[in-house]
Amino acid sequence: MENASVEKVMQRYPKAGRDSLIPILQAVQEEQGYLSEDAVVSIGRHLRIPASKVFGVATFYNQFRFQPRGKYHVMVCRGTACHVKGSLRVLDMVMKVLKIEPGKTSRDKLFSLEVVACMGGCGLAPVVNINGQFYAKVTPMKLQRIIEECRAKERANAKG
Amino acid sequence: MSSVTIEVNGRKVEAKKGETILSALRRASVKVPTLCYLEGLAPSGACRMCVVEVEGSANLVPSCSFPVAEGMKIKSNSPAVMQARRTIIELLLSNHPDDCLYCIRGGNCTLAELAQEHGVRARRFRGAKNRREKDMSGPSIQRDPEKCILCGKCVRVCEEIQGVSAIDFVQRGSKSMVGTAFNKGLNVSSCINCGQCIMVCPTGALHERSYVEEVMRSLNDPDKIVVAQHAPAVSVSIAEEFGMKPGTDFDGKMVASLRRIGFDRVFDTSFTADLTIMEEGSELAHRVKTGGVLPMMTSCSPGWIKFVEQFYPEMLPNLSTCKSPQQMMGAIVKTFYAEREKLDPKQIVSVSIMPCTAKKFECARPEMGRDYVQDVDYVLTTRELAELFRMTGVDPATVEPEAADTPFGERSSAGKLFGASGGVMEAAVRSACFLLTGQELAELKIEDLRGLKGCKEVRVKIGDLEIGAAVVSNLLNARKLLDEVKAGRKDIHFIEVMTCPGGCINGGGQPIGADIEAIKARMKALYQIDRDATLRVSHKNKWVQRLYDEYLGKPLGEKSHKLLHTRYAKRDVMV
Known part of the structure; x- marks a missing residue:
């Protein structure tokens, strides 16, 4: 099934050359949420680019991830305004609580972390986005509470 | 080509139009340090070590990627240049x-x-x-x-x-x-x-990956018989590790030194190169006669083998089924030789001295052995052997030369030619001519197959048969040729491929820092050995003949098939 969606994307680029690499990577990530090993190899075959080069290009950009997203996808803004308002401490805290680095997914597959440059909410800095929902003026303590709430919800779901 | 005049550190220098500043400076004996520059490839300008001052230019200019121009005034050692280079080093x-x-x-x-x-x-x-x-x-x-x-x-x-x-x-x-x-x-x-x-x-x-320690341990183990084999390209390069000029042949000195540090037997891989010619030549003749898969491709170079397994699995049937000379030697040492000397194969430690890193991978391939005994136990590169010599205090330069051991010490100079790109083909053509017509070639030296060119092609007439032979070294050249063959090119029957540019003399296990002149000198040394030799064709190697008479039977026979041939399989890796 996974490969089918990669194939589908590549059918949209039948005569593509290496200049189409990034749009294809973006489209595949759009479909699957991340770039799997199989996807990287198939894209490379399609464009006649070695897998190491595809991986090299993809790792150059922050937007690509190589693990599936977690159930809760946490985006921490590290733009200028958020930085001034202390987003580094927020990010450090998330990394400590979730025990993952940006771009990675926790082992229980619940959480994934992404660092973004600006989400356009500078007036509300620092901003965090979890599954599309914005959290404004986040402090490390506040975010820790939000994450705990997500966890509690999952525990309740598991019992029920 | 028209030339331009530039000024370097106040001195007038002639430069070729279109060349880079670096190339003009080097020809004028002006030393310019580089870290990322690679002769023959497009410059990448990554390291900035080669910066120079060009009058009229606001910034320092990377000489590796900047073309000369008429009247250009260059300073290669001004304070600004020195400062920039030094800072780069300090940052690194x-x-x-x-x-x-x-x-x-x-x-x-x-x-x-x-x-x-x-x-x-x-x-x-x-x-x-x-x-x-x-x-x-x-x-x-x-x-x-x-x-x-x-x-x-x-x-x-x-x-x-x-x-x-x-x-x-x-x-x-x-x-x-x-x-x-x-x-x-x-x-x-x-x-x-x-x-x-x-x-x-x-x-x-x-x-x-070093095996010096493992080999030392075996040499010091009284229960082990440690057998060495050395590849054709090692003897003409190891001298450089001991301060001799490139192209010095240390064949006998290396053999004597190997004995001094405790090797019980020293054999010459060129012997099994001769054996390879007998097997591979017969295989080619068989394929031509029976309409087998052509073109046949040589299988001596283990990097090339893995390359085909990964990138061209559909062409695996084109590969000769012959093992490489290293593996043939390993196989006959642990079978024929062990039987002859009444040794348990498990007692023998087979060490192979190669100009190659891929040979380490090859010897560990699971199919290269029998009864849980590997044919070759350890592969040492030329560099590792030099390390072993230094460690044990043996300087081959000062040692009296000795001959390799029987029965696998005698070789033809055709086998020795395996060390240079084109050598396998030259040896094969010499023997094929005799095997097919019963006559020796009038001129054994085949000039068109020699030299450092990456692609060489000849058409050889043997009797009424015309064979198209292609020789390539480095795998980008191999890729081009394979693509031509896949696209339907039919005039080639036999392809020799060496993974490294120029063949084993430029292998990945050779002394580091050799320039193109050193590679040429090593190549020349091999040709010199061939010119001076009395035995110049593989099929006249008496010990190869005796090995067939006493043990193997005939080329492509049952025993040969078991010991000297192998098979390949598609390899699933991320490509």
């Missing part, structure tokens, strides 16, 4: 481990040399260093990314010379490193173990 050192005392490239490191030359005497920039895991997974090549200065030469050689691209830059900025797809180990990557990356690495970031 700020993120480099301080373990030069233990480094495999101690005494042979471009970065350390440049630091010395530019008078860097202290660590000026201090800061957090990147911590990176070593990749010790490779069967032939190991990586230490902390020592990598990101010059990118390995990446370019892998892509632009070998057409493999197992490695590339991953991540960005201060996190940049050279790695494989998904940062996996080299052992599961598309790396073909050729070691050309080691040859261009300016630091100790890339090196061979």
Whole structure:
């Protein structure tokens, strides 16, 4: 099934050359949420680019991830305004609580972390986005509470 | 070609129009340091070590990638240039481990040399260093990314010379490193173990997997019979490790030195090169006569074999089923020789001295042995053998030459030619002519097959048969030829492929720092050996004939098939 969606994307680029690499990577990530090993190899075959080069290009950009997203996808803004308002401490805290680095997914597959440059909410800095929902003026303590709430919800779901 | 006049440090210099400043300066004997420059490839301008001052230009100019122009005024050692170069070195050192005392490239490191030359005497920039895991997974090549200065030469050689691209830059900025797809180990990557990356690495970031310790242990074990074999290209290069000029042949001296450090028997891989000719020649004749798969491709070069298994699995039937000379020697040592000397094969430690890193991978292939005994136990590169000699205090330069042991010590000079690109073909043509017509070639030397050219083709008339022969070295050239064959080219019957440019004389296990002149000298040395030899054709090697009479039967016979031939399979790696 996974490969089918990669194939589908590549059918949209039948005569593509290496200049189409990034749009294809973006489209595949759009479909699957991340770039799997199989996807990287198939894209490379399609464009006649070695897998190491595809991986090299993809790792150059922050937007690509190589693990599936977690159930809760946490985006921490590290733009200028958020930085001034202390987003580094927020990010450090998330990394400590979730025990993952940006771009990675926790082992229980619940959480994934992404660092973004600006989400356009500078007036509300620092901003965090979890599954599309914005959290404004986040402090490390506040975010820790939000994450705990997500966890509690999952525990309740598991019992029920 | 028209020329331009430039001024270098106040001196008038003639330069060719269109050439780079660097090339003009080097010809004028002006030394310009480089870290990322690779002769023959497009410049990448990454390291900025080669910067010079050009009058009228606001910034320093990288000489490796800047063309000369009429009247250009260049300063190659002005204060600004010296300052810039020195700062580059200091910045590189700020993120480099301080373990030069233990480094495999101690005494042979471009970065350390440049630091010395530019008078860097202290660590000026201090800061957090990147911590990176070593990749010790490779069967032939190991990586230490902390020592990598990101010059990118390995990446370019892998892509632009070998057409493999197992490695590339991953991540960005201060996190940049050279790695494989998904940062996996080299052992599961598309790396073909050729070691050309080691040859261009300016630091100790890339090196061979060493077996010096294991070999030492075997040499000191009284219950083991340690047998050495040495490849044709080692004797003409190892002298360089001991300060002799390139092209000095240390054949006898190396054999004597091997005995001095405790090897019980020393055989010559050129003997099994002769044997390979008998088997491979017969295989080619058989394929031609019976309409088998053509063109047949040689199978001596293990990097090439892995290349076909990964990239051209549909062409595996084209590969000769012959094992490489190293593996043939390993097989007959642990069977015929063990029986003859009444030894248990498990008692024999078979050590192979090769100019090659891929041979380490080859000897560990599971099909290369029988009854849980490997045919070849350890492979040492030319560099490792030199290390072993130095460690044990043996200087081959001062040792009286000795001959290799019977029964696998005698060789024809055709077998010796295997060390240079075109040599296998030349040896094969010499013997094919005799095997098919019963007559020797009038002129044994085949000029068109010699030299460092990456692609050589000849048409040979043997009796009423005309054979198209192609010789390629380096795998980008091989790729081009394979694509032509796949596209329907039919006039080639036999293809010799050597993984390394120029063949084994330029292998990934050879002394580091050799330039093109040194490679030419090694090649010339092999041709000289051939010119001086009395036995110049493989089929007249008496011990090869005796091996067939006493043990193997006939070429392609049942025993040969079991011991000297192998098979290949598609290899699933990330390509």
